[in-house]
Amino acid sequence: MSELKPKSILFADIFHNRFTAWVVLGISLAITLLGWIITTQYVNKQVESRFLFEVKTATDAIEKRMQEYEQVLRGGVGLMKSSKVVDRQEWQVYVSNLLIETYWPGIQGIGYAEMVKPQDKSAHEERIRQEGFPNYVISPGGERDIYSAIIYLEPFSARNIRAFGYDMYSNPVRREAMLRAAKTGGPALSGRVTLVQETDVDVQAGFLVYLPFYEKGMPVVTENDRLKAIKGFVYSPFRAKDLFNGILGNAEPVIDYQIYDGDFSVENALLYDTRKEFKVNQADIDPNLRETVELELLGRKWRIDYQGR
Numbered sequence: 001m002s003e004l005k006p007k008s009i010l011f012a013d014i015f016h017n018r019f020t021a022w023v024v025l026g027i028s029l030a031i032t033l034l035g036w037i038i039t040t041q042y043v044n045k046q047v048e049s050r051f052l053f054e055v056k057t058a059t060d061a062i063e064k065r066m067q068e069y070e071q072v073l074r075g076g077v078g079l080m081k082s083s084k085v086v087d088r089q090e091w092q093v094y095v096s097n098l099l100i101e102t103y104w105p106g107i108q109g110i111g112y113a114e115m116v117k118p119q120d121k122s123a124h125e126e127r128i129r130q131e132g133f134p135n136y137v138i139s140p141g142g143e144r145d146i147y148s149a150i151i152y153l154e155p156f157s158a159r160n161i162r163a164f165g166y167d168m169y170s171n172p173v174r175r176e177a178m179l180r181a182a183k184t185g186g187p188a189l190s191g192r193v194t195l196v197q198e199t200d201v202d203v204q205a206g207f208l209v210y211l212p213f214y215e216k217g218m219p220v221v222t223e224n225d226r227l228k229a230i231k232g233f234v235y236s237p238f239r240a241k242d243l244f245n246g247i248l249g250n251a252e253p254v255i256d257y258q259i260y261d262g263d264f265s266v267e268n269a270l271l272y273d274t275r276k277e278f279k280v281n282q283a284d285i286d287p288n289l290r291e292t293v294e295l296e297l298l299g300r301k302w303r304i305d306y307q308g309r
Contacts, residue, residue: 091112106247181211190208244271244272252274256280256307261300
């Protein structure tokens with residue numbers, strides 16, 4: 001008569017077999033995989049949150065700085081309105097006390113451009129020559145319906161001297177912004193230009209911001225009134241790389257960005273690109289971390305394409 005195995009042995013035999021071992025291994029792997037997925041998702045979420053934080057920080061810094069530059073120009077208009085005549089020395093004192101190289105990094109200068117009618121051109125040039133600039137002329141040469149002339153631009157040294165007497169109204173991109181400022185009475189940001197201050201060294205994309213100054217005592221209620229009353233523009237030219245490095249720092253950023261004038265990412269509208277500036281390897285850019293922001297700034301749009309690493 002055969003002996004019966006104890007019940008404890010039968011119970012153990014059920015679980016101590018090849019099938020059970022595979023099941024246990026499968027469950028262990030599933031738990032490990034689930035833990036890995038949860039951890040990866042958490043890490044990715046943290047990376048994405050950090051990226052979006054950097055995007056917001058950079059965007060807010062650019063927007064805030066441009067608003068601050070508007071206030072600097074409003075101070076210049078206030079000076080013009082409060083004085084019977086603002087001469088060259090007064091303008092120099094005003095700008096030098098702003099300490100723009102210390103507190104407003106990236107701004108190329110603060111200037112005043114005077115509108116000049118064709119019949120007044122010769123008298124205008126002679127007046128500036130009498131101030132100690134015997135070779136002064138409005139440039140570029142040629143006859144036009146109306147001229148503008150940069151008569152003040154501080155600091156009046158180095159690159160800025162090259163802009164003295166330049167007729168910004170002769171350039172279509174600058175003229176569009178000047179007209180917009182004159183019509184609205186508010187600040188106007190220009191499109192992308194190459195500043196006349198540029199030399200053959202470290203050429204940068206540029207743009208300008210204009211604020212209108214009207215003839216005192218003339219009505220400025222309607223758009224037509226303002227166009228008739230326009231006397232000149234307080235303005236600032238900006239070299240884009242200098243500006244954005246001044247806003248966001250000269251060190252290599254933790255995210256990359258390209259800033260474009262307008263709605264589209266096209267090369268001829270590019271103002272600044274960290275990838276070119278810091279020679280970023282394309283392989284280091286994370287394709288999953290991308291964000292596009294459109295900024296409305298002083299009547300014009302900027303597009304900023306951000307990428308994480």
